[in-house]
Amino acid sequence: DNAPASNFLRNIIDADLKKPEYQVRPWAGKPGGADVHDGAPADPANIRLRFPPEPNGYLHVGHAKAICVNFGLAKEYGGACHMRFDDTNPEKESEEFADSILDAVHWLGFRWENFGDDNLYYASDYFDFMYQAAEFLIQAGLAYVDEQNADDMRANRGTLTQAGVDSPFRNRPAAESLARFRAMRAGELPDGAAVLRAKIDMASPNMNMRDPAVYRIRRAFHHRTGDDWCIYPMYTFAHPIEDALERITHSFCTLEFEDQRPFYDWLLDNLASEHKTADGGVLKPLLSHPLPKQIEFARLNLSYVVTSKRKLQQLVTENKLNGWDDPRMPTIVGLRRRGYTPEAIQLFCARIGVSKSDSWIDYSVLEGALRDTLDPIAHRAVAVLDPIPLILDNVDDDWADMCTAPVHPHHPHWGVRQFTIGKRLWIEAEDFQENPEKKFFRLFPGNRVRLRYGYVIECTGCDKDESGKVTAVHAQVFLDSKSSTPGADNYKVKGNIHWVDAEDCLPATVRLYDRLFTEEHPDSGGKNFMDSLNPNSLTEVKAYLEAGLKDAWSGTVYQFERHGYFVPDLKDHTLENPVFNRATTLKDSWSK
Ligand code: ATP
Numbered sequence: 001d002n003a004p005a006s007n008f009l010r011n012i013i014d015a016d017l018k019k020p021e022y023q024v025r026p027w028a029g030k031p032g033g034a035d036v037h038d039g040a041p042a043d044p045a046n047i048r049l050r051f052p053p054e055p056n057g058y059l060h061v062g063h064a065k066a067i068c069v070n071f072g073l074a075k076e077y078g079g080a081c082h083m084r085f086d087d088t089n090p091e092k093e094s095e096e097f098a099d100s101i102l103d104a105v106h107w108l109g110f111r112w113e114n115f116g117d118d119n120l121y122y123a124s125d126y127f128d129f130m131y132q133a134a135e136f137l138i139q140a141g142l143a144y145v146d147e148q149n150a151d152d153m154r155a156n157r158g159t160l161t162q163a164g165v166d167s168p169f170r171n172r173p174a175a176e177s178l179a180r181f182r183a184m185r186a187g188e189l190p191d192g193a194a195v196l197r198a199k200i201d202m203a204s205p206n207m208n209m210r211d212p213a214v215y216r217i218r219r220a221f222h223h224r225t226g227d228d229w230c231i232y233p234m235y236t237f238a239h240p241i242e243d244a245l246e247r248i249t250h251s252f253c254t255l256e257f258e259d260q261r262p263f264y265d266w267l268l269d270n271l272a273s274e275h276k277t278a279d280g281g282v283l284k285p286l287l288s289h290p291l292p293k294q295i296e297f298a299r300l301n302l303s304y305v306v307t308s309k310r311k312l313q314q315l316v317t318e319n320k321l322n323g324w325d326d327p328r329m330p331t332i333v334g335l336r337r338r339g340y341t342p343e344a345i346q347l348f349c350a351r352i353g354v355s356k357s358d359s360w361i362d363y364s365v366l367e368g369a370l371r372d373t374l375d376p377i378a379h380r381a382v383a384v385l386d387p388i389p390l391i392l393d394n395v396d397d398d399w400a401d402m403c404t405a406p407v408h409p410h411h412p413h414w415g416v417r418q419f420t421i422g423k424r425l426w427i428e429a430e431d432f433q434e435n436p437e438k439k440f441f442r443l444f445p446g447n448r449v450r451l452r453y454g455y456v457i458e459c460t461g462c463d464k465d466e467s468g469k470v471t472a473v474h475a476q477v478f479l480d481s482k483s484s485t486p487g488a489d490n491y492k493v494k495g496n497i498h499w500v501d502a503e504d505c506l507p508a509t510v511r512l513y514d515r516l517f518t519e520e521h522p523d524s525g526g527k528n529f530m531d532s533l534n535p536n537s538l539t540e541v542k543a544y545l546e547a548g549l550k551d552a553w554s555g556t557v558y559q560f561e562r563h564g565y566f567v568p569d570l571k572d573h574t575l576e577n578p579v580f581n582r583a584t585t586l587k588d589s590w591s592k
């Protein structure tokens with residue numbers, strides 16, 4: 001069924017929408033600056049969500065879940081969803097990755113243009129505000145510049161069972177920290193010489209509250225801000241500020257951020273409060289209430305797949321497959337090239353739902369969603385993937401006839417396909433057995449089968465080479481037995497095989513895929529995912545396809561009868577050298 005699976009996030013939104021502060025929509029106005037809180041017009045969006053990837057790789061099926069959660073819920077509730085790049089880590093990020101992410105979200109069927117706003121944001125656009133927020137914390141006595149070396153800092157953080165030790169810089173005067181922070185900003189200190197730390201609690205049982213670093217020195221070129229900055233905010237500092245500036249109502253993230261939630265709240269509460277400075281001055285709040293709240297949900301783990309940009313990057317850089325869009329990759333571009341459709345991925349996400357505890361989803365759920373979306377729409381065609389010749393001995397060389405078959409068995413008004421039949425055909429090698437096993441109803445000497453959409457034939461024997469391998473099958477055709485003619489009923493046969501005309505068919509390369517990893521959980525329990533790469537994840541065959549597939553469109557998925565769903569390869573398919581990928585087989589071969 002296509003009904004969305006249980007989603008506890010809906011319950012949270014439903015409860016919030018009943019609260020008075022959600023009725024007045026105080027997050028009104030164009031997001032993106034510190035001055036957005038004053039009397040801007042009411043916002044038509046009742047909730048405001050965001051999808052915040054880091055542009056450091058191509059999106060994968062796990063991100064598709066986050067996209068469906070955020071863009072999907074916003075759409076469902078008449079809210080807005082922001083597309084935001086969390087681009088605070090310059091070394092690993094690039095324009096190429098950012099572009100690919102926008103493409104992937106659009107392709108999946110979502111838009112960030114809501115209510116006339118182009119809600120595309122970059123965390124780097126908030127660097128000035130973030131810097132201002134850092135100075136605010138310093139002046140409020142809530143942050144200090146720490147100049148311990150990295151080893152001491154690590155050692156002094158303590159362990160889960162042992163409280164941390166205060167840095168000797170922890171109680172330096174605010175004015176001194178401010179001067180040092182400005183020196184960091186001005187490029188007067190080398191990389192790694194100092195960090196700005198929030199001043200919270202070195203004995204907290206939550207390690208993330210033991211004075212986390214919020215700014216570091218990094219002389220790195222940023223793909224949007226260039227060399228403007230030599231200090232960059234840490235993710236844990238930047239993210240809550242991005243959410244607050246954009247007036248996000250619910251900041252949905254995956255469970256690994258649960259331990260960060262206390263800092264998320266600490267930071268926003270402090271930035272939204274008035275503080276006294278050491279010299280008796282007053283700091284006016286930088287943010288106002290209501291503040292966004294962080295809510296965690298379970299990430300997607302898919303069996304026989306790794307969903308980590310870093311690990312996928314390793315497969316690409318070590319040439320284990322052919323780039324980010326290799327059809328074996330669980331990236332959006334890979335799935336797309338494999339033959340997955342946006343509808344299939346959306347259905348998959350709806351079926352798996354959203355829960356509060358991590359689990360593994362069986363790969364068959366993904367394939368099932370693909371089959372269920374394709375079966376009602378995929379045009380049918382015939383392909384012989386492991387061909388041997390079939391020769392009809394009782395007709396002349398130039399005998400030919402035309403056969404018809406439905407484009408789709410459940411949509412008669414979609415019309416018919418036509419293809420020729422002649423003396424020489426291609427059939428699947430496995431459809432002939434010289435000495436048939438029990439319950440084999442296809443071709444063997446003396447047996448009759450129907451050539452699907454064509455004639456009944458009776459097998460008369462085969463040719464073999466010296467090694468005993470079958471090189472051709474021979475048969476007699478009954479010319480009064482054609483499908484959909486009155487004579488057809490006079491023949492009762494148990495077998496029905498597919499074929500293509502050897503004189504009029506489309507030779508093609510067909511790529512058949514198997515799981516990329518042989519381990520069900522390739523990267524859990526200390527396993528190295530590289531050790532379980534399946535060496536046979538790709539098989540290329542020379543196949544013969546129904547002649548009409550000459551007109552196959554890139555991106556259109558076909559059902560090849562008995563073999564599964566196939567799509568012309570987005571990159572390699574040409575008229576001269578057709579290349580098809582198998583998206584999935586017809587039946588589930590994954591569940592145990
Ligand atoms: P990766 O570890 O693969 O790099 P990430 O979490 O670092 O992923 P981001 O680009 O920072 O990726 O993530 C964008 C959003 O996608 C985040 O909100 C993140 O929680 C979510 N996300 C990433 N992986 C998954 C997953 N497997 N399941 C659900 N959501 C995910």
Ligand code: MG
Binds near residue numbers: 054
């Ligand atoms: Mg990340």
Ligand code: MG
């Ligand atoms: Mg990550």
